[in-house]
Amino acid sequence: MADRRPSPSSSDDGGRVKRQKTSKSSSSKSTSDSVPALDPKQNPYLAHHYEDASDEGASDEDGAMVMLKHLKRHKTTAAQAEKIEIQAHNPWTMRKHSQRYFEILNKRRGLPVFHQRQEFLDLYHKSQILVFVGETGSGKTTQIPQYVLYDDLPQRKGQMVACTQPRRVAAMSVAQRVADELDVKLGEEVGYSIRFEDRTSEKTVLKYMTDGMLLREAMADNNLSRYSTLILDEAHERTMATDILMGLLKEVVERRPDLKIIVMSATLDAAKFQRYFNDAPLLAVPGRTHPVEIFYTPEPERDYVDAAIRTVIQIHGTEPEGDILLFMTGEEEIEDACKRIGLEADSIIGELDAGPLKVYPLYGGLPPQQQQMIFEPAPPPRRPGGKPGRKVIVSTNIAETSLTIDGIVYVVDPGFSKQKVYNPRIRVESLLVSPISRASAQQRAGRAGRTRPGKCFRLYTEAAFKKELIDQTHPEILRSNLATTVLQLKKLGVEDLVHFDLMDPPAPETLMRALEELNYLTCLDDEGELTDMGRLASEFPLDPTLSVMLICSPEFYCSSEILSIVALLSAPQIFSRPSSQRRKADEMKAYFTHAGGDHLTMLNAYHAFIAAQTEGEDMYKWCYEHFLNYRSLSQVVSVRSQLQRIMERQNIELVSTPFEDKQYWSNIQRALVSGFFMQVAKRDGSSNKTYKTVKDNQSVLLHPSTTLGQDSEWVIYNEFVLTSKNYIRTVTAIKPDWLLDHSPEYYDLDTIKDRDMKLSLQAVKDHMRRKEAMKRRA
């Protein structure tokens, strides 16, 4: 049975009918069809006992298949599907079910969603859009798609059921789990598709994918005709892609009445989802969580980091067994807290018979094997009968929803997280530490009740919880620069951006800013229509600034270098500067420094890395010695190769100026201007240090980490960093005539209000004109 999902016309009959004939003596077939539910053979708990017996008989290998075939699409009942599930043979693969399958099946039938399978099917049959609410632990992510599978039978029409996840890791791990549950091989009947990795085949009937992937598919096929049912999971997380997908699907369902949508969310703001989908029916399934007792501090804390560490130690000293989850804001804070908790715990253990304490950090930038360590069990007592050990996980808010760690009984919540915000007026997108929302605080607390009743210690007062926190975390679409999104929407065929039906429409100014940026980048023409450049730029999974720079780079004979720089800018910081060895790290960085600016310095480091790699050095050691981040650099290498593939597909040539050429560096700088011409700062008059951003006129300082060595009046920057001082980070020197040369529209002197800036640009312009005239005369 190589292909059970042939083209829709031939349908699935051919293969199956034949098989039916070969095993005609199947008395078991009829039994399995008509036997009452009380037959012990039907009992899922005993199913494995009868496996052999049924095999000896006439093999009901087709029983399951036939039953599946007899199902009427969108008319099935839970009982029918359950009956098929306990057959000895797998209806999807025709293979015999493994022992493990029945073990898992038993567990699956204990999940809260299982009890509402019929209820779910009834609602699913009745309406096109269904909102499904289930707390974590209800089993919705793994079970609902399977329930749909047994009812929707997408293979009959050569279609698929897709379930989106906000995160790649989730898509991969859930697909693996569901493949095990259905007793099929991952990548065959059940597959996943994430950016740069597609593990599906023509057999695939259930596909887990990231929401971004589905959005990309929607760009190619606006009706998403490959899918019979779409399940948007974790919709409460409100990622940008999920939000856009929801808006899009609201339109698609009108064009495609056969398409069914299930929006799955954790309990939060379900009413809003219902409302948004024209009062779609709602099905709620309780989770399997234990009560969590909440504690507040009686007074606000002076120092939340200190208070958090004290709380952890206090829990370790006073509370019974159970692991601790501490939420912190960022990598640095987490590492610091881990160190301090470790020290404090060691001193107690040294003095007294305290249980051992293991501290694990957890944040996005952590290597995967280190991330895996959080799942290790808590350390055992130091001697038999001693106080049991405990593990502490210090995490960013990724442990809030995305990762589930069993054994957590205590949660310490300082009430902060790093959140992205975008200010369209000064065009700054930054990650800032800000108070979490009430919904988020509840979510954090809920993490303590996964295995048994837990406790949550909130390092703020109850009054602060009620007054200072907002109700819901703002969805990503309200917190980001929309340039990429607008480009995507245009590609998706959304013409009317103003009336696009989003669950939370972004601020008008944010949309305006995005349109203007795209217009200056020539991705949109003056009527707001997508240009060829825009179409090309939307092929790259990058910020339009970077895509445009990459597309323009062959003009400057340095597309290879720009490709490296783009990859470097898309990866996390490559230079490491541990607090204990700052001076040494700076010395090493000086080794790569290019006086022209940080982009060039990064490129130097990258080239050195590649050179060392080709020489066959131990790269991990080499990076350690040179204070470079090995993980970031390997990521750079992989991103670069992925982008290179897209470039090849789009016929963008990969060229580079010979290194000996005088123009080598200046070409790169010019190419940088082609993308970053809207992120330019000019030195502010007399002052030596302060710069002023062009057009937005914000006073900024060069970030202390800059390697910019030469005195430069004009610079481009990659990032505007908001702290108590405004910094521009990753800076490279440029010449003003390049600006006027590349984007005369943006540098239209009439639109520049700042007098000083206008005068100097005017001077540059005059100079250029004179030069031009000279050239012409010569």
Added chain:
Amino acid sequence: MGLAGPKKRTRISHDPNNNTWSRSTDRFGHKILTAQGWTPGSTLGVHNASHSSHYTSASASHIRVTIKDDNLGLGASTVTNAHTFGLDLFQGVLGRLNGKGEEELAQDLAKRRDALLRQVVTKKMGNLTFVSGGFLVGDRIEKIVVKSQENSKKRKRDNNEAEEEITDTRGSDEKSDNESGNELPRKESRKRNEREKKEKKTKKAKRKRESGKHKKRKTDRILTVTSTATSADESDEASPGDSKAAKRARKSEKKAQREAKKAEKERRRQESAKRKVSRKSDKDVEHSVESDSTATPTPPVLLGRNLVRRRFIQQKKLSSMDQQSLKEIFMIKAPT
């Protein structure tokens, strides 16, 4: 921090909010949006969308945040002068071991280990107190799930002030919860709490408290026998409950009051005892003074000037340990 704090010099640009940009109407973005039927001041999205009541202010204008570059906790402000005099460092001192059976001995050992650990942790890190805010059931907080449990848990880690606060709120909670108009006076509701708690012997806090009581009684007995316990002796006693004043008070109360009210008294006494524990260092002073006033056979002879002086010193010491008085001395305005 005021003037003493580190100086932060920032240059504020001429137009930090870039109003020039946001006010101009001849921009490309503005043009496109108005061309598509947007009017300034309105939000984006479908006209009269059914879910528009769920829109937040962030749909009208970008999210504004303040930059946070300190470790100040949520709700704390730089201006209010909250205290940390470390009063809560001295909490949870438990009685010492008097082993009996093999099992009890082991139990006591474990208990003592826990207590010691707790104490050291407390000393090392300072004690953080928490106020219970109910249980998270689903995604709602439910206040009144298993009240007695909540109470006993609350009790465990609260310092005396917080505890008083809680008992107040608890009392009122109780009242409001009793829909049947059962307007018990606070005392009685407390009493009932007490009884409930007694029933819940499985709770760890309870166990701890009982062990404290146990020891207290014992020490009381010792005290009645010797009737003169030197202050040094007492400070050695790690038990929280033993103070002569308390003993005296209880004695007289025992006579005067009915059996039913005893539990309530004990609780109060314990509170006061706890308070005393928190002022561990002035404890011996206190005791010696108290021994002045009690009819012990050999009171230290203190006359006239010495007595006055001693009282003065003691008062000073006391006040320096008491947060409220400290605030008065330093003329700090209490934040409440």
